[in-house]
Amino acid sequence: MDAIKINIIMGYVLLIAGLLVIIMPIYQTYNIFIGKSLPPEILKNSMTAQPNQNVGSLDFQKQIENAFIKIMPLELINKILNLIIWMILSLIFLVGGKQIAEIGIKLIKN
Numbered sequence: 001m002d003a004i005k006i007n008i009i010m011g012y013v014l015l016i017a018g019l020l021v022i023i024m025p026i027y028q029t030y031n032i033f034i035g036k037s038l039p040p041e042i043l044k045n046s047m048t049a050q051p052n053q054n055v056g057s058l059d060f061q062k063q064i065e066n067a068f069i070k071i072m073p074l075e076l077i078n079k080i081l082n083l084i085i086w087m088i089l090s091l092i093f094l095v096g097g098k099q100i101a102e103i104g105i106k107l108i109k110n
Contacts, residue, residue: 011107018101025090032086039086043078 031037 014104
């Protein structure tokens with residue numbers, strides 16, 4: 001085979017690989033948002049936050065901590081951070097897949 005055919009074959013391989021790198025995170029993100037799966041657990045919660053008992057009426061810091069623990073538990077913060085990290089990783093995959101597909105298109109054209 002000559003170099004032109006090899007370039008075209010490699011171009012199509014890179015184009016398909018780039019499209020797969022784009023489609024897979026989109027599909028996984030879709031499953032996360034419809035509730036079929038959870039985002040990858042990158043941050044694990046090893047701490048437990050318990051409300052402080054016997055808080056005096058003048059200890060405002062402890063009262064604020066107790067209110068915050070009731071409003072925003074650590075598990076919820078962990079889930080939000082895992083979702084944000086997954087979205088950043090998905091964006092990296094999308095940009096990388098775009099670059100791979102563009103290289104494949106350039107090889108096909110030449």
